[in-house]
Structures are given as C-alpha cells and as structure tokens.
Amino acid sequence: MRKYLSLVLIAASAPAWACAVCFGAADSGQTHGMNAGILTLLATTLGVLAMCVGFALRIALRIRRAEREMEPEPPAPPAEVELA
Secondary structure (H helix, E strand, O other): OHHHHHHHHHHHOOOOOOOHHHHOOOOOHHHHHHHHHHHHHHHHHHHHHHHHHHHHHHHHHHHHHHHHHHOOOOOOOOOOOOOO
16 A cells, blocks of 8 residues: 555656756856855854964963963072172
8 A cells, every 4th residue: 555655646746846056057046145155154163263262372371471470580689798
C-alpha cells in the first residue's frame, strides 16, 4: 500500500524549479540580497572578534601597568658625608 501511495504522490507532483540563486542568475534581486546577507554576517562576526581582541589587549595592558606600579622603587644611594 505504501509503495503505491508513494508512486502516486511522485507521479502527481509538479516539477520543482530552482530559485534564481541556485540557478545562477547573477543579476537577480535574490542573489544580491543573499550576497548582502553574507556580507552582513561576516561584518558582524569580524566586529565581535575585533572587540574580543581589543578587550584582551586592554586587559593585558592594564595588568602590565599594575605590575609596574606594584614594583618597589630601588633604595636611594646613601648620602655622601663630607669630611672637612
């Protein structure tokens, strides 16, 4: 029964046509929209990654500055005494 039903459904179905993007129409509005969507997603991803790198660099610079401030200053040389 299932075999016949699937054969009937396949035979009765209409042919499917590819969209403009799949068909390869370079001047289609769908193709331009898809390209714009891809560029938007790439720009968003690169922006987030750039912010992560910037945050990591900011933390590294703050750590370096804090370590410099925590270093003790070298002791002053002893004052020379003049014998007169």
